[in-house]
Amino acid sequence: MYVVVGLGNPGKEYExxxxxxxxxxxxxxxxxxxxxxxxxxxxxxxxxGRIGNEKVLLVKPLTYMNLSGESLLEIYKYYKVDNERIIVIYDDIDLDIGKIRIRKKGGPGTHNGMRSIIGKLQFENFPRVRIGVGKPFKGQDLASFVLSRFSKEETHDLNEALNKSALSIESIINESIDTAMNKFNG
Incomplete structure:
Protein backbone atom coordinates (compact mmCIF):
# COMPACT_ATOMS: atom_id res chain seq x y z
CA MET A 1 0.00 0.00 0.00
CA TYR A 2 1.07 3.57 -0.74
CA VAL A 3 0.22 6.54 1.46
CA VAL A 4 0.08 9.74 -0.61
CA VAL A 5 -0.07 12.87 1.54
CA GLY A 6 -0.80 16.31 0.16
CA LEU A 7 0.08 19.13 2.52
CA GLY A 8 -2.16 22.14 3.04
CA ASN A 9 -4.44 23.91 5.47
CA PRO A 10 -8.11 22.98 5.93
CA GLY A 11 -10.83 25.56 5.48
CA LYS A 12 -12.32 27.73 2.73
CA GLU A 13 -9.99 30.67 3.46
CA TYR A 14 -6.97 28.55 2.48
CA GLU A 15 -8.39 26.96 -0.69
CA GLY A 49 -8.68 3.06 -3.51
CA ARG A 50 -6.32 1.89 -6.21
CA ILE A 51 -3.86 3.48 -8.58
CA GLY A 52 -3.01 0.83 -11.14
CA ASN A 53 -2.62 -2.43 -9.23
CA GLU A 54 -1.58 -0.78 -5.97
CA LYS A 55 -3.79 -0.01 -3.01
CA VAL A 56 -3.45 3.66 -2.02
CA LEU A 57 -4.51 5.95 0.77
CA LEU A 58 -4.91 9.58 -0.34
CA VAL A 59 -4.47 11.92 2.63
CA LYS A 60 -5.17 15.60 3.36
CA PRO A 61 -4.12 16.31 6.98
CA LEU A 62 -6.62 18.47 8.87
CA THR A 63 -4.09 19.54 11.52
CA TYR A 64 -2.96 22.71 9.69
CA MET A 65 0.38 22.76 7.92
CA ASN A 66 2.69 23.16 10.93
CA LEU A 67 1.31 20.02 12.63
CA SER A 68 1.08 17.75 9.56
CA GLY A 69 3.38 15.22 11.22
CA GLU A 70 0.75 14.40 13.87
CA SER A 71 -1.62 13.05 11.24
CA LEU A 72 1.04 11.22 9.24
CA LEU A 73 2.54 9.60 12.37
CA GLU A 74 -0.89 8.12 13.26
CA ILE A 75 -1.27 6.78 9.70
CA TYR A 76 2.29 5.41 9.66
CA LYS A 77 1.76 3.55 12.95
CA TYR A 78 -1.72 2.29 12.01
CA TYR A 79 -0.93 1.00 8.50
CA LYS A 80 2.72 0.03 9.18
CA VAL A 81 3.67 1.23 5.71
CA ASP A 82 7.30 1.19 4.45
CA ASN A 83 9.09 4.58 4.30
CA GLU A 84 9.50 4.26 0.53
CA ARG A 85 5.71 3.95 0.16
CA ILE A 86 4.96 7.30 1.79
CA ILE A 87 4.82 10.08 -0.81
CA VAL A 88 4.48 13.68 0.41
CA ILE A 89 3.43 16.52 -1.93
CA TYR A 90 4.07 20.12 -0.92
CA ASP A 91 4.80 23.67 -2.07
CA ASP A 92 8.35 24.92 -2.64
CA ILE A 93 9.26 28.62 -2.83
CA ASP A 94 12.66 27.75 -4.32
CA LEU A 95 11.09 26.40 -7.52
CA ASP A 96 9.46 28.54 -10.19
CA ILE A 97 5.73 28.15 -10.75
CA GLY A 98 5.14 25.23 -13.09
CA LYS A 99 8.26 23.32 -12.01
CA ILE A 100 8.14 20.13 -9.97
CA ARG A 101 10.94 18.19 -8.32
CA ILE A 102 10.80 14.57 -7.18
CA ARG A 103 13.26 13.34 -4.56
CA LYS A 104 13.72 9.98 -2.79
CA LYS A 105 14.61 11.64 0.53
CA GLY A 106 15.90 14.85 2.06
CA GLY A 107 15.64 17.35 4.84
CA PRO A 108 12.74 19.70 5.49
CA GLY A 109 14.44 22.87 4.27
CA THR A 110 12.41 25.89 5.41
CA HIS A 111 9.06 24.08 5.08
CA ASN A 112 7.24 23.85 8.43
CA GLY A 113 4.96 21.01 7.29
CA MET A 114 7.97 18.92 6.35
CA ARG A 115 9.72 19.85 9.61
CA SER A 116 6.69 18.54 11.49
CA ILE A 117 6.59 15.30 9.47
CA ILE A 118 10.30 14.53 9.77
CA GLY A 119 10.24 15.50 13.45
CA LYS A 120 7.36 13.12 14.21
CA LEU A 121 8.42 10.22 11.96
CA GLN A 122 12.11 10.52 12.93
CA PHE A 123 13.27 9.69 9.40
CA GLU A 124 13.54 11.58 6.13
CA ASN A 125 13.99 8.79 3.60
CA PHE A 126 10.58 8.91 1.92
CA PRO A 127 9.70 10.19 -1.56
CA ARG A 128 8.42 13.70 -2.00
CA VAL A 129 7.08 15.79 -4.86
CA ARG A 130 7.80 19.50 -4.49
CA ILE A 131 5.72 21.96 -6.50
CA GLY A 132 7.10 25.38 -7.37
CA VAL A 133 5.01 28.30 -6.12
CA GLY A 134 7.50 31.10 -6.82
CA LYS A 135 9.36 33.38 -4.44
CA PRO A 136 8.01 36.25 -2.34
CA PHE A 137 8.91 39.75 -3.47
CA LYS A 138 11.82 41.39 -1.68
CA GLY A 139 10.61 42.40 1.78
CA GLN A 140 7.35 40.39 1.51
CA ASP A 141 6.42 38.33 4.57
CA LEU A 142 6.89 34.61 3.81
CA ALA A 143 3.76 33.52 5.71
CA SER A 144 1.51 35.98 3.89
CA PHE A 145 3.11 34.97 0.56
CA VAL A 146 2.47 31.22 0.95
CA LEU A 147 -1.08 31.94 2.12
CA SER A 148 -1.75 34.11 -0.95
CA ARG A 149 -3.56 32.96 -4.07
CA PHE A 150 -2.05 32.71 -7.53
CA SER A 151 -2.51 35.52 -10.04
CA LYS A 152 -4.39 34.91 -13.29
CA GLU A 153 -1.04 35.00 -15.10
CA GLU A 154 0.33 32.20 -12.92
CA THR A 155 -2.70 29.90 -13.24
CA HIS A 156 -1.73 28.18 -16.51
CA ASP A 157 1.76 27.19 -15.24
CA LEU A 158 0.28 26.17 -11.88
CA ASN A 159 -2.36 23.89 -13.42
CA GLU A 160 0.32 22.31 -15.60
CA ALA A 161 2.45 21.61 -12.49
CA LEU A 162 -0.49 20.17 -10.52
CA ASN A 163 -1.39 17.78 -13.35
CA LYS A 164 2.27 16.86 -13.89
CA SER A 165 2.56 16.14 -10.15
CA ALA A 166 -0.44 13.78 -10.27
CA LEU A 167 1.07 11.98 -13.28
CA SER A 168 4.44 11.75 -11.50
CA ILE A 169 2.85 10.12 -8.46
CA GLU A 170 1.04 7.61 -10.67
CA SER A 171 4.42 6.91 -12.30
CA ILE A 172 6.11 6.38 -8.90
CA ILE A 173 3.36 3.92 -7.94
CA ASN A 174 2.97 2.11 -11.28
CA GLU A 175 6.61 2.15 -12.43
CA SER A 176 9.30 3.33 -9.98
CA ILE A 177 10.57 6.49 -8.38
CA ASP A 178 13.64 6.40 -10.65
CA THR A 179 11.41 6.27 -13.74
CA ALA A 180 9.31 9.16 -12.39
CA MET A 181 12.41 11.22 -11.63
CA ASN A 182 13.76 10.64 -15.14
CA LYS A 183 10.42 11.61 -16.72
CA PHE A 184 9.42 14.59 -14.57
CA ASN A 185 12.54 16.23 -13.07
CA GLY A 186 13.53 18.60 -15.81
Missing amino acids: NTRHNVGFNVIDILGERNNIEIKKIKHKAMIGE
Missing part, protein backbone atom coordinates in the same frame (compact mmCIF):
# COMPACT_ATOMS: atom_id res chain seq x y z
CA ASN A 16 -6.21 27.48 -3.76
CA THR A 17 -3.42 29.24 -1.88
CA ARG A 18 0.24 28.55 -2.61
CA HIS A 19 0.52 26.51 0.60
CA ASN A 20 -2.35 24.22 -0.49
CA VAL A 21 -0.97 22.82 -3.74
CA GLY A 22 -0.54 19.44 -2.01
CA PHE A 23 -4.30 19.32 -1.32
CA ASN A 24 -4.95 20.25 -4.98
CA VAL A 25 -2.88 17.31 -6.25
CA ILE A 26 -4.67 14.89 -3.89
CA ASP A 27 -7.99 16.10 -5.35
CA ILE A 28 -6.69 15.56 -8.90
CA LEU A 29 -5.47 12.04 -8.03
CA GLY A 30 -8.85 11.28 -6.46
CA GLU A 31 -10.71 12.43 -9.59
CA ARG A 32 -8.36 10.62 -11.99
CA ASN A 33 -8.56 7.34 -10.06
CA ASN A 34 -12.18 7.45 -8.82
CA ILE A 35 -11.18 7.72 -5.17
CA GLU A 36 -13.50 9.73 -2.92
CA ILE A 37 -11.63 11.68 -0.27
CA LYS A 38 -14.32 12.21 2.32
CA LYS A 39 -13.65 9.97 5.32
CA ILE A 40 -12.23 11.66 8.43
CA LYS A 41 -9.69 9.46 10.20
CA HIS A 42 -6.23 9.97 11.73
CA LYS A 43 -6.73 13.77 11.88
CA ALA A 44 -7.11 13.80 8.10
CA MET A 45 -9.52 13.58 5.18
CA ILE A 46 -8.71 10.29 3.52
CA GLY A 47 -9.76 8.22 0.55
CA GLU A 48 -8.89 4.59 -0.06
Whole structure:
Protein backbone atom coordinates (compact mmCIF):
# COMPACT_ATOMS: atom_id res chain seq x y z
CA MET A 1 0.00 0.00 0.00
CA TYR A 2 1.07 3.57 -0.74
CA VAL A 3 0.22 6.54 1.46
CA VAL A 4 0.08 9.74 -0.61
CA VAL A 5 -0.07 12.87 1.54
CA GLY A 6 -0.80 16.31 0.16
CA LEU A 7 0.08 19.13 2.52
CA GLY A 8 -2.16 22.14 3.04
CA ASN A 9 -4.44 23.91 5.47
CA PRO A 10 -8.11 22.98 5.93
CA GLY A 11 -10.83 25.56 5.48
CA LYS A 12 -12.32 27.73 2.73
CA GLU A 13 -9.99 30.67 3.46
CA TYR A 14 -6.97 28.55 2.48
CA GLU A 15 -8.39 26.96 -0.69
CA ASN A 16 -6.21 27.48 -3.76
CA THR A 17 -3.42 29.24 -1.88
CA ARG A 18 0.24 28.55 -2.61
CA HIS A 19 0.52 26.51 0.60
CA ASN A 20 -2.35 24.22 -0.49
CA VAL A 21 -0.97 22.82 -3.74
CA GLY A 22 -0.54 19.44 -2.01
CA PHE A 23 -4.30 19.32 -1.32
CA ASN A 24 -4.95 20.25 -4.98
CA VAL A 25 -2.88 17.31 -6.25
CA ILE A 26 -4.67 14.89 -3.89
CA ASP A 27 -7.99 16.10 -5.35
CA ILE A 28 -6.69 15.56 -8.90
CA LEU A 29 -5.47 12.04 -8.03
CA GLY A 30 -8.85 11.28 -6.46
CA GLU A 31 -10.71 12.43 -9.59
CA ARG A 32 -8.36 10.62 -11.99
CA ASN A 33 -8.56 7.34 -10.06
CA ASN A 34 -12.18 7.45 -8.82
CA ILE A 35 -11.18 7.72 -5.17
CA GLU A 36 -13.50 9.73 -2.92
CA ILE A 37 -11.63 11.68 -0.27
CA LYS A 38 -14.32 12.21 2.32
CA LYS A 39 -13.65 9.97 5.32
CA ILE A 40 -12.23 11.66 8.43
CA LYS A 41 -9.69 9.46 10.20
CA HIS A 42 -6.23 9.97 11.73
CA LYS A 43 -6.73 13.77 11.88
CA ALA A 44 -7.11 13.80 8.10
CA MET A 45 -9.52 13.58 5.18
CA ILE A 46 -8.71 10.29 3.52
CA GLY A 47 -9.76 8.22 0.55
CA GLU A 48 -8.89 4.59 -0.06
CA GLY A 49 -8.68 3.06 -3.51
CA ARG A 50 -6.32 1.89 -6.21
CA ILE A 51 -3.86 3.48 -8.58
CA GLY A 52 -3.01 0.83 -11.14
CA ASN A 53 -2.62 -2.43 -9.23
CA GLU A 54 -1.58 -0.78 -5.97
CA LYS A 55 -3.79 -0.01 -3.01
CA VAL A 56 -3.45 3.66 -2.02
CA LEU A 57 -4.51 5.95 0.77
CA LEU A 58 -4.91 9.58 -0.34
CA VAL A 59 -4.47 11.92 2.63
CA LYS A 60 -5.17 15.60 3.36
CA PRO A 61 -4.12 16.31 6.98
CA LEU A 62 -6.62 18.47 8.87
CA THR A 63 -4.09 19.54 11.52
CA TYR A 64 -2.96 22.71 9.69
CA MET A 65 0.38 22.76 7.92
CA ASN A 66 2.69 23.16 10.93
CA LEU A 67 1.31 20.02 12.63
CA SER A 68 1.08 17.75 9.56
CA GLY A 69 3.38 15.22 11.22
CA GLU A 70 0.75 14.40 13.87
CA SER A 71 -1.62 13.05 11.24
CA LEU A 72 1.04 11.22 9.24
CA LEU A 73 2.54 9.60 12.37
CA GLU A 74 -0.89 8.12 13.26
CA ILE A 75 -1.27 6.78 9.70
CA TYR A 76 2.29 5.41 9.66
CA LYS A 77 1.76 3.55 12.95
CA TYR A 78 -1.72 2.29 12.01
CA TYR A 79 -0.93 1.00 8.50
CA LYS A 80 2.72 0.03 9.18
CA VAL A 81 3.67 1.23 5.71
CA ASP A 82 7.30 1.19 4.45
CA ASN A 83 9.09 4.58 4.30
CA GLU A 84 9.50 4.26 0.53
CA ARG A 85 5.71 3.95 0.16
CA ILE A 86 4.96 7.30 1.79
CA ILE A 87 4.82 10.08 -0.81
CA VAL A 88 4.48 13.68 0.41
CA ILE A 89 3.43 16.52 -1.93
CA TYR A 90 4.07 20.12 -0.92
CA ASP A 91 4.80 23.67 -2.07
CA ASP A 92 8.35 24.92 -2.64
CA ILE A 93 9.26 28.62 -2.83
CA ASP A 94 12.66 27.75 -4.32
CA LEU A 95 11.09 26.40 -7.52
CA ASP A 96 9.46 28.54 -10.19
CA ILE A 97 5.73 28.15 -10.75
CA GLY A 98 5.14 25.23 -13.09
CA LYS A 99 8.26 23.32 -12.01
CA ILE A 100 8.14 20.13 -9.97
CA ARG A 101 10.94 18.19 -8.32
CA ILE A 102 10.80 14.57 -7.18
CA ARG A 103 13.26 13.34 -4.56
CA LYS A 104 13.72 9.98 -2.79
CA LYS A 105 14.61 11.64 0.53
CA GLY A 106 15.90 14.85 2.06
CA GLY A 107 15.64 17.35 4.84
CA PRO A 108 12.74 19.70 5.49
CA GLY A 109 14.44 22.87 4.27
CA THR A 110 12.41 25.89 5.41
CA HIS A 111 9.06 24.08 5.08
CA ASN A 112 7.24 23.85 8.43
CA GLY A 113 4.96 21.01 7.29
CA MET A 114 7.97 18.92 6.35
CA ARG A 115 9.72 19.85 9.61
CA SER A 116 6.69 18.54 11.49
CA ILE A 117 6.59 15.30 9.47
CA ILE A 118 10.30 14.53 9.77
CA GLY A 119 10.24 15.50 13.45
CA LYS A 120 7.36 13.12 14.21
CA LEU A 121 8.42 10.22 11.96
CA GLN A 122 12.11 10.52 12.93
CA PHE A 123 13.27 9.69 9.40
CA GLU A 124 13.54 11.58 6.13
CA ASN A 125 13.99 8.79 3.60
CA PHE A 126 10.58 8.91 1.92
CA PRO A 127 9.70 10.19 -1.56
CA ARG A 128 8.42 13.70 -2.00
CA VAL A 129 7.08 15.79 -4.86
CA ARG A 130 7.80 19.50 -4.49
CA ILE A 131 5.72 21.96 -6.50
CA GLY A 132 7.10 25.38 -7.37
CA VAL A 133 5.01 28.30 -6.12
CA GLY A 134 7.50 31.10 -6.82
CA LYS A 135 9.36 33.38 -4.44
CA PRO A 136 8.01 36.25 -2.34
CA PHE A 137 8.91 39.75 -3.47
CA LYS A 138 11.82 41.39 -1.68
CA GLY A 139 10.61 42.40 1.78
CA GLN A 140 7.35 40.39 1.51
CA ASP A 141 6.42 38.33 4.57
CA LEU A 142 6.89 34.61 3.81
CA ALA A 143 3.76 33.52 5.71
CA SER A 144 1.51 35.98 3.89
CA PHE A 145 3.11 34.97 0.56
CA VAL A 146 2.47 31.22 0.95
CA LEU A 147 -1.08 31.94 2.12
CA SER A 148 -1.75 34.11 -0.95
CA ARG A 149 -3.56 32.96 -4.07
CA PHE A 150 -2.05 32.71 -7.53
CA SER A 151 -2.51 35.52 -10.04
CA LYS A 152 -4.39 34.91 -13.29
CA GLU A 153 -1.04 35.00 -15.10
CA GLU A 154 0.33 32.20 -12.92
CA THR A 155 -2.70 29.90 -13.24
CA HIS A 156 -1.73 28.18 -16.51
CA ASP A 157 1.76 27.19 -15.24
CA LEU A 158 0.28 26.17 -11.88
CA ASN A 159 -2.36 23.89 -13.42
CA GLU A 160 0.32 22.31 -15.60
CA ALA A 161 2.45 21.61 -12.49
CA LEU A 162 -0.49 20.17 -10.52
CA ASN A 163 -1.39 17.78 -13.35
CA LYS A 164 2.27 16.86 -13.89
CA SER A 165 2.56 16.14 -10.15
CA ALA A 166 -0.44 13.78 -10.27
CA LEU A 167 1.07 11.98 -13.28
CA SER A 168 4.44 11.75 -11.50
CA ILE A 169 2.85 10.12 -8.46
CA GLU A 170 1.04 7.61 -10.67
CA SER A 171 4.42 6.91 -12.30
CA ILE A 172 6.11 6.38 -8.90
CA ILE A 173 3.36 3.92 -7.94
CA ASN A 174 2.97 2.11 -11.28
CA GLU A 175 6.61 2.15 -12.43
CA SER A 176 9.30 3.33 -9.98
CA ILE A 177 10.57 6.49 -8.38
CA ASP A 178 13.64 6.40 -10.65
CA THR A 179 11.41 6.27 -13.74
CA ALA A 180 9.31 9.16 -12.39
CA MET A 181 12.41 11.22 -11.63
CA ASN A 182 13.76 10.64 -15.14
CA LYS A 183 10.42 11.61 -16.72
CA PHE A 184 9.42 14.59 -14.57
CA ASN A 185 12.54 16.23 -13.07
CA GLY A 186 13.53 18.60 -15.81
